[in-house]
Amino acid sequence: MNTKPSDFGGLCFLDIEEVSGTMLDRLVIVGANGAGKTWLAQHLGTALDASVIHKDALALMSGWRQRPRSEVQAALCRAVQEDRWILDGGPSILGGPVLACATLVIWLDVPDPLRAWRVFSRSVHYFGRVRPEHPTGNRDWPGPRQMRFLWRALTGGASFRRAIVGALADTDIPVLRLTKRAEIRVFLQQLALR
Template sequence: MLRRVLVIGPCGAGKSTLASALSTRLGLPLFHIDQLNWKPGWVEGSKDEIRQKLAAITAADRWIIDGTYDGTLGPRLDRADTVIYLDFPISLCVRRLLKRIWTYRGRSRPDMTDGCPERFDIAFLVYLIRWNSGPRIRTEALLNGHENKIIRLQNPAELQRWMDLLPNVA
């Protein structure tokens, strides 16, 4: 049974969209790590602030947290019973990221802190393009020892097949 769920993967994979759908379907409280981390005006919270917020959330018995943030992934992995890894092709993620930027340009998206309007950020795009040679390697290393919790989905069709098998308990 899914009770403490992490949704991870590269930017633009659809983590927040999936987490929202799962929250509704499973009746679990949802926490977007971007909202926990960012303050209005794109001011990043301190590492201690996000760790304290996450410690309080993960101490609970039921939750969904979307976001990879490898600096805080270890403690979340320890408490999670399920990790849904959207291991999608980076080319798809780049297209989705660009679509998201266009769709929400100038305003905050639903999974982001109010006051953090969507914008084009070349450094963020480069981070995503380089996912497989940096962030992915760090994420995969952190996942070692948690293989029994991981549901790795490699494309939207696999995700849909998995979703079709889930009960609707809410």
């Protein structure tokens, strides 16, 4: 496997052309707020006929309340026992049970201004409604929660990167890091040609 070295703690990343069919059975899509994880997971779920697991759907109760961490971890452990799946979420999904089963990690590391724009625009688009990947009772509205997400999108890129690199440092799971919208489109086009 030809991998390209990175400046991220010795991690090596695949080129898009190196992603093989066997790597597509159990995918983890990770990134910061607004990176496009859910969008990509939905597209890949359709293209690969695989179930899509949204970490937010496992972690959220009604009214944006978080489930206890132990319940979320138990739900993740159950979800990743299936043969084929796509899981999307932030760095917290990169724990032992998920990485023990995953065949490929796709790291969406797009620029912070793009992520901030996406967080803002999805809040406007879903104003007063529940996003499809969220459980009922979690309506988007312009409030403190969205402002925190927007602020994290603008300023938190480095901390998300450190968390992701730290979680992946001791694994040998292939990692595909996509940093531009054009790379994501090329990756989807490559899949369509298979």
